[in-house]
Amino acid sequence: xxxxxxxxxxxxxxxxxxxxxxxxxxxxxxxxxxxxxxxxxxxxxxxxxxxxxxxxxxxxxxxxxxxxxxxxxxxxxxxxxxxxxxxxxxxxxxxxxxxxxxxxxxxxxxxxxxxxxxxxxxxxxxxxxxxxxxxxxxxxxxxxxxxxxxxxxxxxxxxxxxxxxxxxxxxxxxxxxxxxxxxxxxxxxxxxxxxxxxxxxxxxxxxxxxxxxxxxxxxxxxxxxxxxxxxxxxxxxxxxxxxxxxxxxxxxxxxxxxxxxxxxxxxxxxxxxxxxxxxxxxxxxxxx
Amino acid sequence: xxxxxxxxxxxxxxxxxxxxxxxxxxxxxxxxxxxxxxxxxxxxxxxxxxxxxxxxxxxxxxxxxxxxxxxxxxxxxxxxxxxxxxxxxxxxxxxxxxxxxxxxxxxxxxxxxxxxxxxxxxxxx
Numbered sequence: 001x002x003x004x005x006x007x008x009x010x011x012x013x014x015x016x017x018x019x020x021x022x023x024x025x026x027x028x029x030x031x032x033x034x035x036x037x038x039x040x041x042x043x044x045x046x047x048x049x050x051x052x053x054x055x056x057x058x059x060x061x062x063x064x065x066x067x068x069x070x071x072x073x074x075x076x077x078x079x080x081x082x083x084x085x086x087x088x089x090x091x092x093x094x095x096x097x098x099x100x101x102x103x104x105x106x107x108x109x110x111x112x113x114x115x116x117x118x119x120x121x122x123x124x125x126x127x128x129x130x131x132x133x134x135x136x137x138x139x140x141x142x143x144x145x146x147x148x149x150x151x152x153x154x155x156x157x158x159x160x161x162x163x164x165x166x167x168x169x170x171x172x173x174x175x176x177x178x179x180x181x182x183x184x185x186x187x188x189x190x191x192x193x194x195x196x197x198x199x200x201x202x203x204x205x206x207x208x209x210x211x212x213x214x215x216x217x218x219x220x221x222x223x224x225x226x227x228x229x230x231x232x233x234x235x236x237x238x239x240x241x242x243x244x245x246x247x248x249x250x251x252x253x254x255x256x257x258x259x260x261x262x263x264x265x266x267x268x269x270x271x272x273x274x275x276x277x278x279x280x281x282x283x284x285x286x287x288x
Numbered sequence: 289x290x291x292x293x294x295x296x297x298x299x300x301x302x303x304x305x306x307x308x309x310x311x312x313x314x315x316x317x318x319x320x321x322x323x324x325x326x327x328x329x330x331x332x333x334x335x336x337x338x339x340x341x342x343x344x345x346x347x348x349x350x351x352x353x354x355x356x357x358x359x360x361x362x363x364x365x366x367x368x369x370x371x372x373x374x375x376x377x378x379x380x381x382x383x384x385x386x387x388x389x390x391x392x393x394x395x396x397x398x399x400x401x402x403x404x405x406x407x408x409x410x411x412x413x
Contacts, residue, residue, distance in 0.1 A: 003352040004373035011371075062381050065367040134371045137378045148375040203365050211363040218398040224352055239398070 001151035004138065006229045008155020011131040013233030014189060016163025018083065018123040021182045022116075024170035025090055028178060034116055041120025045128050053132025057140065069204035071129060076197030079122040083190040084256060086119055087183050091263040094179035126193070131156075159233070180264050187260055191252045192236030195245040202242060214246040318342065322393070324372070325349040329393030329402040337411035341384045345369060345393075346377040354394040356401060357382055362390055370397075386410040 019042060026034050056063050138149040170178055202210040218239035221228045231237035238245070319342045321332040326349040345355040352373050357366040357380070366389060367382035386408050392401030 001374075003350065004375070007352055007371050007373050062379060065365075065369075065380060065382060069368075130371065133378070134373070134376075137376045138373065141375050141377065145375050148373050152373065203368060205364060210365060223397040 001147040003224060004148045004151030005155040005158075006224065006226065007134060008131075008152040008157075009159050010155075010229045010233040011127055011134065012156040012159025013162065013230070014193070014236070015124045015126070016159045017166055017189065017234060018086075018186070019120060020163035020165075020167040021170060021186065022086065022120065022123075024167045024178070025182070027171055028175060029093060034113065037113060037116040038120045041117040041122075042124050044117070045121040045123075045125030049125055049128030049132040050135075052129055053136050057133065057136040066204045066206075068129065069200045070206060072127065073197045073200030073204065073206070075122060075126045076193050076200065079126045080190045080194045080197065080252070082115070082119045082122050083186055083193065085115065087186045087190070087256070087260060088263065090179055091183055091260055094176065094183075094264050183260055183264060184257070187253060187257050188235050190256070191249050192234075194252050195238070195241070195249045196236040198245050198248050199238065199242065202244065207244060209242055209244045212243045214241050214243045216240045319344050322346065322355060322391070323348050324353045324355060324393035324395060324402075326351055326395045327402075329391070329404065331391060331404065331406070334405065335407040335409055336384070338384050338386045338408050339411055339413040341382050341408065343367075343369075343380040343382075343391075344377055345372055345380060347372045347374050349395050350374050351396045354397055354401075355380060356390075356392040356394070357384075357406065358390040358392060358403075360388045360390075362403075384408040 019038065022038055023035060026032060026038070055061075135149070135152055138152045141148050170182060173181065198207060199210075201207040216239065221231065221237075221239045223229075223232060223239050228237075228239065241249075318336060320336055322343050322345040323330045324345060324347050343355065343357070345353075347353045352371065354368065354370045354372065355378075356368045358364065359366055366384070367380050369378045369380040372378050389406040389408060390403050391406045392403045394401040
């Protein structure tokens with residue numbers, strides 16, 4: 001039961017993390033009316049995944065292995081694009097906040113409407129089909145034992161609960177800190193999703209080099225351990241990583257993180273440690 | 289942006305329909321049953337006729353497992369099914385040409401897996 005619990009937890013964590021941060025962002029910037037778009041995206045992804053999974057499990061036709069990997073791989077890489085957009089969208093807002101004019105945030109959010117539905121749908125739907133296939137397999141197994149289904153469902157429930165905790169923690173942070181931490185975190189989440197997508201495409205034979213491993217630390221970080229599960233579930237850390245995955249990861253993290261830091265960094269770097277600017281992380285509070 | 293979501297959905301749907309394989313091998317006696325435990329990987333048959341080959345992989349162990357069909361070089365993945373938790377059965381359908389393959393169970397999701405040879409005989413399809 002514990003192994004099934006960990007599978008559910010791993011499959012649900014990243015989606016729940018991204019959605020948690022997204023919701024916290026909308027709440028903090030007083031854009032609650034856009035929350036509906038997020039929930040539409042989430043609902044769409046969940047229902048399409050469950051329906052497609054049921055059709056493939058119980059229907060007359062299954063999905064070829066290449067097709068499933070290609071879907072997972074392509075959705076992952078598209079999701080990276082959208083999460084990157086989310087990172088800089090939030091970073092832009094943070095920059096405008098340096099002037100402590102909260103009203104000006106509107107300009108950054110206007111573009112966000114339709115993209116929000118897609119972003120939320122991709123965050124959840126990226127691995128939705130695989131998760132649904134796992135859950136339906138567990139549902140089929142209830143003839144023998146209901147433990148796998150209970151385990152898997154509990155894992156997903158804990159993933160959602162962790163997402164809620166992240167949301168709660170994030171809304172309490174001051175805005176500057178919130179943008180820096182969640183943005184930085186999302187850069188690594190997106191890089192992991194990219195590496196994961198590359199691996200899916202390598203498995204499907206669409207990209208080469210599946211057997212060229214850069215490192216294998218699976219004896220130190222077993223993928224079925226709780227910490228291996230958490231690392232995989234949040235940052236898509238894979239104990240056995242191919243060279244192509246590693247190169248893609250570095251090629252994403254280095255420029256994106258640099259650009260991100262440049263965007264959120266306080267503009268007047270010339271006077272970083274004077275007494276008057278010792279609290280640059282709370283510009284919103286500086287407003288009279 | 290307005291057209292993005294429907295176009296994405298449509299493209300995805302077309303792709304899924306195009307990529308479907310017949311599930312009806314299920315009813316045939318041809319399914320290869322695989323039992324993966326923590327230290328063994330037992331197949332009901334070490335060969336199958338070419339065409340659609342269905343593997344019904346059951347995890348009879350206590351660790352999560354994966355099942356692979358590999359090409360003759362032992363590297364290229366012909367088919368794979370992941371996330372087979374203890375107590376679960378999941379299916380893998382591959383379109384197999386005649387030839388020599390390897391099957392592998394990966395209890396604990398690590399290493400090269402417990403491998404054995406698998407032959408696909410020429411059935412004219």
